[in-house]
Amino acid sequence: MLLYTIKRLLQGIITVWFIATATFFAMHNVPGDPLINDRAMTATTRANLEAKYGLDQPVVTQYVIYLRNLVQGDFGISFTQENREVNDIIREHFPVSAILGILAVMFATVGGVLFGALTAIYRNRLPDYVIMFVVILSISVPSFVIAALSQLSLVSLNNVVGRTVLPVAGWGTIQHMLVPAMVLGLGTMAYLTRLMRSSMLEIISSDFVRTAKSKGVPPARIFARHQLRNAIMPVITVLGPAIAAITTGGFVVELVFAIPGLGRYFVQAVQQLDYTVIMGTTVFYGAFLVFMVIVVDVLYGFIDPRVRME
């Protein structure tokens, strides 16, 4: 198991290196120059930046400089926001995105597993139809629509109660986090529900569940000990990418709810061609995704004994 983990980590590092390289060369092929924009930039600043990143050197030299900085954990300084290091941007804003993401993932997983199991058990009956209708709806409607609608409902709710039960936007307390987390996790929850449903249906009609019934095991115990654990496997498999997707893909929700997360800076950087911020956040997000996939793979081994053996 330990060997497996180490092997996966090494593979992960290579993957991250690929991501960093691809981002670097992609950025170099983007037309435009962040140093020529409306804001006046002194010749000295320009010279300093060119010297630091070797911008007047050949691409290969720039690549070596970039990698050297990366290994030392230095993502550089923002081209457009003066005196702000990319590391600082990540350090300040990623925790906000991460907390929001974790809440959303928890909501998505618990909801997905629960609703998926319910729809399978009540297959082709009313609960199944109702839940699957909501699921299709939440997959089809884009998150900014749901975000705006939920804000609207919050306004009405607060008006009816007469005080602010849940704030409409902003960040700081748990009340601020609840609704954005649900909106952010909704799509993933719907996806996991469908996954769990099909997996559960397969398990319900499997031979070993029939064996458990023939042993006279009560339905609740069959559900908990025989069905759930086996049906949850595919959900766990996609959980790694899902965590990363939620944590890194939240900028729409962050924007609508005025949450100071990392996603906003990422989008801004792309608009302003802020090379260092784009490359820094892309590599960081990439590394995060790779890491989450590894964590889930290792976790998988604890749930499925067949994986543990290898």
Add this chain to the structure above:
Amino acid sequence: MSETALAKDTAPVLLEVENLAVEFDTYGGIVKAVRGVDFKVDHGETLAIVGESGCGKSVTVQAMMGLIPMPPGRITSGSARLRGSEVLGRNRLNSKEIRGAEIGMIFQDPMTSLNPTMTIGDQIAEPLQVHKGYSYRQAFNEAIRLLGISKIPEAARRAKQYPFEFSGGMLQRAMIAMAISCKPSILIADEPTTALDVTIQAQILDLMQDLQKETGMAIILITHDLGVVARMADEVAVMYAGKIVEHGSVDDVFYRSAHPYTLGLKKAMPTNDPSLQHKLLPIEGSPPDLFAPPPGCGYCARCPYAMQLCNVRHPDDFFLKETHFSRCWLHHADSPNKPQELYFRDKE
């Protein structure tokens, strides 16, 4: 008549199934899978239910055990009485669970019949915890003992392993250990050896016979393998298209076969005796459509001796002796044809 003999006569049979019929709703219509099945089993007896795939043998026992998903399945008539009390549609009898405690069951494919994420020991311990209120530790220790009885070496170590670490034969032993854990009075074995290779088959059958001798439980053995029947059974019920076509002691059914289908099965059985020069003869055709079962004998489309009557009227029970009957019009007194290869009552 002595007093014990009298008591034996009045005591209800261990299990008595009467006129059991099961249907399934499908998109194509209603499938009449089992169309009126009767049989009895008593303590220490082995009843074999024989027939080809789809003849309703598994559905019969699964209906009894409440293992048929309803819907789409439906028990349309019949009763199954355990010691005289009805069990169909019930889970408990005199506050004792039927499934697992009164009747144990093992299945065809041990590879898929065990939970892949639970240890073997935990799975054997489960019925003990559920039915007997054992603590986890008690139940697990009992599971190790049961594995030992089922002739699994190093039972204590093996109990902590998962199904994927076992071979097919060992898994079936574990299944047996699980099925007998609560000392059931009946063990239902649904094609227990079909998925195993021949040497392992023999060991599994021996194990079942040994356990039967020890505990006096009844065995209902479902199979299409006549070799297994000859080795294990006291009584045989031959099923075809959802009905029993011949029923009798194993010797009667094998050596005094009185139904053309039983004969067809025997001819289709491979043999390794070179002196017999036996040619494997398949039964031509295929079983009738159970969406619309024929009004007469189910076998008549494939039967070499079929008469016009067979098409329209279901044969009565013709008793060759008290414990041996065949449902075939050839046994009627007016039948013009009495084929040599069949056994008839007046044959000396």
